[in-house]
Amino acid sequence: MAEKILLRAENLKLYFKASKGVVQAVDGVDFSLAPNEAIVIIGESGCGKTSMAKALLRLLPRNVDTYSGSIYLDGEDIMAMDEEKFRRDVRWVKMAMVPQAAMNSLNPVLRVGDQVAEPMMVHHGVSKEAALDHAKTMFQRVGVPVDFINRYAFELSGGMRQRVAIAMSLVAVPDLVILDEPTSALDVLTQANIMNLLKRVKKEIATSFILITHDISTSSELADRVAVMYAGQIVEVSDNNRFFTRPLHPYSVALMSSVPRLRSNAVLDFISGQPPSLINPPTGCRFAARCPKRFDKCAQEPPTVTVDRRQVKCWLYT
């Protein structure tokens, strides 16, 4: 492709060992991301969204069974790096993350300013004073009053804590920030504030975002492109315009028709049944059992086809 690519994942797999067998949490995921682009990853809980984020940042738990595939960041294969090089050159410097329930992930016994300053001291070797100055500019950028720098996490409201966590991810000016459910525990007005903040950051410092969420309405505030995950696989990648109006994959269609809307009278629908277990996922299309459009071919693994520059993993489009 002619366009510049910041991140490309190819056949990324992350399996976990569990007592009942191997959980195929991320099973052969391919996608790419351009600089200053925001991609939203949506899907039901347990579909592997968070595992994929962790696989990208190599934040792995102890029970990993398989971790394979390639991840290219700025053309460099970061899967091939050793742990120390990855920590020094990639994590937080090029790729940072705002974890799920970030507001509760702050250290309760450290001042929030020190926590935001820390990545600068560790990765760029600056003095504590300089790092704190840098933290102050970050606080301004994300809309936290600068004098909050000496406060502890419990002294801040949920929205403010979320902003601090975002400031922390941005402090070393990474190329890519992965946001895992950044607004799910927040109030509507605070959600709107945080989405405004992310939009502004995206314009001002040209960061790329991977936004992981199950809240499709809110995700439309930031998404340039949308990737839909189902049972450990990406089933559709599309630009925002066409996805929100005419999704392709039957799962995306069902998901979109289950979104409650304030400004339309559309009748809501739900997806009956449950996603398959990731321990022994069914062969063929994993959505087939719940799919209203299934036919004979669905018993075989569907290929990912490109329809009009959108990727969809479904036999209907072959």
Add this chain to the structure above:
Amino acid sequence: MSDTTQVSEVIQTAPVVARDALLSIQDLHVWFELRRFGFGHAGYVRAVDGVSFDLHNGEAVAVVGESGCGKSSLMKTILGINTPTKGDVVYNGKPLTGFNRADLKWYRSQVGYVQQDPYGALPPFMTIQNILEEPLIIHGVKSKQERLDRIYKALDEVKMTPVDEFLPKFPHMISGGQQQRIVIARAMILNPKLLVADEPVSMLDASVRVEILRLLRGLQENHDLAVIYITHDLSTVRYFSEYIFVMYAGEIIEKARVDDLIRNPSHPYTLALLAATSDPDAKNVDEFQEVPPGEPPSLVNPPAGCRFHPRCNRMIPGVCDVDRPPEFTIEPDHKVACWLFKDE
């Protein structure tokens, strides 16, 4: 003494009470005392500050507001967990403050409660059968067979079939949506007249939310159930209830039919809430959302006058920051506590 004046006030301001309300909230105040070093008065948290409304059989109302606006305190007072500081909750003509233990036990069989987090609400060491049997035992259903029959009926109603398969399971063995159905079945098993649902779908996946909302709506219609649906998510409200009450800082600031509220939102805070609720639309990427500045006020020292005035872009100096706005009726069944509507 003060009780009689309150009641007469309520009757004056709300003459519509003519039809017997199932639940009547009358000028309810729930204040929590703050103490310094465990004793010594240090002020009150005014969680609910002057809320009144009536609820009839078969009516569903949604109480919408941000966290900390007092909606949970209101709910807990209705459930008889908090005691009102002033005002009362009147159920079927009987005030809750006058209840003794036996009355309270009866009241709790009349009111079902659906919790927000289904996993937290179900005891992990009890099977589904035990969970559903317990309220029946407590409320004196002696016959084992009758208890089982009622459990089958309740599970059938929440579409947990085949029932036999689920009875011996523990909560962790079923999905979140199924757990929430068990919570609903437990709330319904004593055939209550009123159901209080506290964010019943906020912990669930989008694909399951609609299913649970539809289930609740079906139960409400089949049993002529009154429902109080507490939520912060405006977009689900219109699929569920007839009326909507918007709460801000311990007060209800707008009451309307759902359609009227969405067609003609009037209080500046309601407008802000609606503006901040997005629908999936690719155009959203290019626009910043309008959000009122600041955060909700402290309920210990709420601002004088209208509690929203420090954040309001249509504040009238000398009015909004001085006097608390009363409810103005702007169309039938649509009331707004905002000085902008004084003349209408």
